[in-house]
Amino acid sequence: MVLSTGSFLMAVFGFIILYGGLGLCLSIALRKRMP
């Protein structure tokens, strides 16, 4: 069995918002440390 389309899209949505948002904030924090 595979995930239904709705569940798959919600999984992608969750990962993009949470990990994408986290990655964006971390990259901003790290950029500050670059010369």
Add this chain to the structure above:
Amino acid sequence: MAREVWNTRVGFILAAIGSAVGLGNIWRFSYMAYENGGGAFLIPYFVALLTAGIPLMILEFGLGSKFLGSAPLSLKRAKKSFEWIGWWGVIASFIITTYYSVIVGWSLVYLLKAFTLGWGADTGAFFNNELLHASDSPWNLGNFSYPVLIGLLATWLIIWVIEKKGVQAGIERSSKIFIPLLWVLLIVLVLRAITLEGSINGIEWYLKPDFSKLTDIKVWQAAYGQAFYSLSLGMAIMITYSSYLSKKSDIVNNAFIVSLADGAFSFTMGFAIFGTLGYMAYAKGLGIEEVVAQSIGLAFVVLPEALNMLPGLKALTAVAFFLCIVIAALSSLISLVEAFASSIMDKFEMKRGRAVDLTIGFGLLFSLIYATRAGIYWLDIIDHFINTYGLIIVGILETVAVGWIYGADKIREWANTYSDIMAGVWWDVCIKVVTPVVLLYIVYIETKSNLAAPYEGYDPAAIMVGVGVIVLGIFISFLTPFINKEVK
């Protein structure tokens, strides 16, 4: 006395994540999603995170870093009459500390048992009879449960060692070990779960979106509650932790990082929990609704049974799961103890060693009630009332005091001074209107339900004891500001 400071920004962020990521991330979030629209729950959850969780986190980080004091001292420096709000947060934290330490104690026992799956085939009987020796009512305290007592003493010893070493050598160093390890364990558990037969069925139940639920106000209430409780807000912790920041610290981006990491951990853990439950349902030939559980029942009864049934790597998975629980809970417990210790250090010009001894001494003393045979009932009652009338009330008071009286704009300007991401006027609206209104609504609904029937059908006299603890806590928090010895 010079105030301690974090050695690095990473250290502060990891310690704050360690505080936020606790038992609720493991045993509550995924069940809340399952109960409230599956994947569709993510929408109100993200809205709640953006309009209440993160704004309140910015407020608490802003207060601590601007006024460089524990919660009571920071609030007092904002306005003298606010000090008691800080004390109510500290006392609520202390009450939580007393029973949270017992849950860590149980988890340590389970971690040791995990090497041999020593809970046996009947996991419910092991938890209730062999571990807790649970009596039949809150009034029948009986003796101590000795396994719980030993786990509890071990917990306090670990906390004592870490807290004694201070902010840098204790909290920061332990966080730098605990939090990366926690994420490694999370990945191990997710990988193990998704490779099990039937796990996809469980994950389907976790994420299957039911958008019709978005019109149900209870779903939004659950989302705001989850966002609030999960971030260690209203507990005096984040104000205390941010008071150890240097003046030129980024506030807004740090608040986003900590809040998003907390949400990411919860969301990812849902795959491990529901994947494992999916396997268990498949192996038993049942529907997921017949095996699903949350909270204590999930961690100490249902999942140990699922671990017994794994096709391989049973002990390894069990050790990874309970190590994950122990680390998540320990790092949160450290922050709870620090919030109290820091407050009495500030108030009574006390050295760390003495403040930690006193905090842990009283914490241990009060936690003993939960190591008795009726401990589980008192834990349930006190936890229920402190969440609403402790944390949420403190959250409301903070937003009103800082947002409306001290001035949201002043904290916003301070928070923006060294931040890469700027908080705009949206933040003022969230702090002054959205957050207090939503939190007030939650208190109203909870109070209505509490008045309609005794919580979980407990004896009303036992409920009154729970309410009495809350009233006593508020009374002490009103009186403490009148004790004068204090760091100016």
